[in-house]
Amino acid sequence: MEILVEKRVGILGGTFDPVHLAHLQLAKSAYEQFQLETVIFLPAGDPPHKTNRQITPAYRRLEMLKLCLKDYPQFRISEYEIEKQGYSYTAETLEYFTQMNPEVQYYFIIGADSLFNMDTWYCPERCLSKAVFLVGNRQERAEEEIDKQIHYLTERYGGSIEQIQMPGMEISSSKVRDLLSKGQDASHYLAPGVNEYILKNHLYYKGPTENLTMAVKKKLPAGRFLHTLGVVEAALPMAAKFGCDAQKVKTAALLHDIAKPLTTAEMVDICQKAKDPVTPDELAREKVIHAKAGAIIARDEFGITDQEILDAIRYHTTGRPGMTMLEKIIFIADFIEPGRTKAPNLDRIRREAMLDLNRCVCMIARDTLQYLQESKAVVDQRTVDTYEYYKSITNMI
Ligand SMILES: [Fe+2]
Ligand SMILES: [Fe+2]
Missing domain, CATH: 3.40.50.620 (HUPs)
Incomplete structure (x- = not known):
């Protein structure tokens, strides 16, 4: 039996x-x-x-x-x-x-x-x-x-x-999070690999970026702040996957739209005062001004001195040829964050974001150009340059 x-x-x-x-x-x-x-x-x-x-x-x-x-x-x-x-x-x-x-x-x-x-x-x-x-x-x-x-x-x-x-x-877990949030040692409570992973990725630590989150929250309307958190959320997996500094990624993501609530006149004024005036070409495409003004605000109001972070903010709408990994991650995250639902090909682009950053940038630039052409908006030359550059290095059609 x-x-x-x-x-x-x-x-x-x-x-x-x-x-x-x-x-x-x-x-x-x-x-x-x-x-x-x-x-x-x-x-x-x-x-x-x-x-x-x-x-x-x-x-x-x-x-x-x-x-x-x-x-x-x-x-x-x-x-x-x-x-x-x-x-x-x-x-x-x-x-x-x-x-x-x-x-x-x-x-x-x-x-x-x-x-x-x-x-x-x-x-x-x-x-x-x-x-x-x-x-x-x-x-x-x-x-x-x-x-x-x-x-x-x-x-x-x-x-x-x-x-x-x-x-x-x-x-x-709450006790462990509490210790880590203050930058204290929690290694007695964790498997060694987990402790290392937490420290490497700045998880739970409520240091500079936590304060930055609160400061950004005060400056942005609720919807824009939610989008910003979405960009952080979309950017961090790419940072982990491709080995980009998580703290830098989080800082750039938090600040990328910091100038968005301002009027065009205010943004133009900020750029003027920083001796980085808005060109007539930029003025014709209002959407790109907030990226430039944002980088200036990040530097002058938030004390960000890291040029890579400032450039990631500055080029987040148009991209540019030869971007750093951080620039690419912010450019992509802005497009694919979870709150975005309307763009075509979103699923494919989201998948590509975890596979190949260059191809992903190329796809986003291509779709952005197509959208601008279809809606008869002014086509941005820098977006065209971004597309051409990433098309050539990825051999995409
Ligand atoms: Fe933006
Ligand atoms: Fe954005």
């Missing part, structure tokens, strides 16, 4: 912002104590667009998870909720997993805090019908208190909930 061996798989969901050593310990303890075949780390997706920008983008949380788990082949990562996007209810996620793998008995791992707010979950009975719940207590609550809550929940909703015995660890 064939003996049916049940597969036992743990799922550890969370935002993992960032993943820390207590997450790892929770997975290890559950894995050992319940003889699980694996534990799947399930990072939550990005919140729906424009509702909450406080959470670190999913691609970064995912990178950190990969670094954290690279020496633990028994653990896996599922991108299910990230790919699904928007908010995922645990009940729906568990139903998806059990439907896909009916032969698996799932063990859904939660912290003690979640156990005490399970009453507020969406359909707790549906969750409990699909998986055994395992509660990790990092010694923040007494065992009897947890037992009482387990008894109450299983009486009310059915299912099965068990406790994971694990060492007490006073770590939380």
Whole structure:
């Protein structure tokens, strides 16, 4: 007679912002104590667009998870909720997993805090019908208190909930973020690779650019500020992918449209005073003046001295031949940020942004020229030069 061996798989969901050593310990303890075949780390997706920008983008949380788990082949990562996007209810996620793998008995791992707010979950009975719940207590609550809550929940909703015995660890993502925001060391709480990644990419540190964000917010109308944050959001993955300094990218992205709320006369005046007067050609194409005036404001009001940042602001609308990587990233991010929806070929251009910056610049310049011609607006010579240059170096038609 064939003996049916049940597969036992743990799922550890969370935002993992960032993943820390207590997450790892929770997975290890559950894995050992319940003889699980694996534990799947399930990072939550990005919140729906424009509702909450406080959470670190999913691609970064995912990178950190990969670094954290690279020496633990028994653990896996599922991108299910990230790919699904928007908010995922645990009940729906568990139903998806059990439907896909009916032969698996799932063990859904939660912290003690979640156990005490399970009453507020969406359909707790549906969750409990699909998986055994395992509660990790990092010694923040007494065992009897947890037992009482387990008894109450299983009486009310059915299912099965068990406790994971694990060492007490006073770590939380918010505590880690708090330390890092002040520039303090959090390496005791993180896997070494994760700590390095955070420092290299200036995650969580609320240093100069955090103050800059607040200063920019005061200067821009709400819609323009949202667009600006969108440009930051679009630019950082390119910076990470192609190895461009994240701090510089963020600074340029934050300031790129800083002159936008001004009138043309005010912008012309700023350029005049900076002895960088607006040419008649530029005056005919009002849209490009804000880029030039923006670079001057960034330098004179915000004290930016890095020429590369100033040039990225100055050429963000037209581009120019031979741009630096930073210039290309800002030029592209301005076009593809998540708030942009109207331009044709957006999907293709967004894909190209993570593959080849030169080809992406070429595509944007081409589509911009086409748009200007179709709408009978003045065609900018610098955009033409940008297009011709990037067409020639990428062999694009
Ligand atoms: Fe702009
Ligand atoms: Fe912009």
